[in-house]
Amino acid sequence: MTILNEILEFNRTFVENERYEKYKTTKFPNKKLVVLSCMDTRLVELLPNAMNLKNGDVKIIKNGGAIVSHPFGSIMRSILVAVYELNADEICVVGHRDCGMQSLDSKTILKKAVERGASKETLTTLEHAGIDLASWLKGFDTVEEGVKSSVDMIQHHPLLPKDTAVHGLIIDPETGKLETLVNGYES
Numbered sequence: 001m002t003i004l005n006e007i008l009e010f011n012r013t014f015v016e017n018e019r020y021e022k023y024k025t026t027k028f029p030n031k032k033l034v035v036l037s038c039m040d041t042r043l044v045e046l047l048p049n050a051m052n053l054k055n056g057d058v059k060i061i062k063n064g065g066a067i068v069s070h071p072f073g074s075i076m077r078s079i080l081v082a083v084y085e086l087n088a089d090e091i092c093v094v095g096h097r098d099c100g101m102q103s104l105d106s107k108t109i110l111k112k113a114v115e116r117g118a119s120k121e122t123l124t125t126l127e128h129a130g131i132d133l134a135s136w137l138k139g140f141d142t143v144e145e146g147v148k149s150s151v152d153m154i155q156h157h158p159l160l161p162k163d164t165a166v167h168g169l170i171i172d173p174e175t176g177k178l179e180t181l182v183n184g185y186e187s
Helices: 003-016 019-023 043-050 074-085 106-115 120-128 143-155
Strands: 033-038 058-063 090-096 165-171 178-182
Touching: 003 019, 033 043, 033 074, 043 090, 043 165, 058 074, 074 143, 090 143, 106 120, 143 165, 143 178
Parallel strands: 033 058, 033 090, 090 165
Antiparallel strands: 165 178
């Protein structure tokens, strides 16, 4: 059985047995908070539990490294939608120790892309079109740098209300312990 078939079979019984009932909530976050975190598998359940977050409490946005790489990209757009349309008042960027985005090597990724079928001609075309693949696929040197950079980009976005608290935290993926890098109430 394929992964998709396993998911769909489970979902059929999930819906038939009305297991969705305990997850019902509204689209508005109860705690008026947006959390940007890494897509790391260790954080799927650990992060919400370590932060005392329940279904319906927050808007969670995930990507590799909890990075806001462009002020007008999809991550920042999602944050602004959460603030203006979904009543979020605060933002929390949560990076983590032992992150795969730390010291990410774009050359290795591009080599793997070619090995899996991306043509060298495609890479050349993208570069000639002005896309700097090395920068686009870059991570960060330290998790602290990554979190602070994302917090800074969010805090200084021209469309973000100036009274929006933007916090920066690091979570230990083994214990769930949180460290505060940026306290948005003090910024």
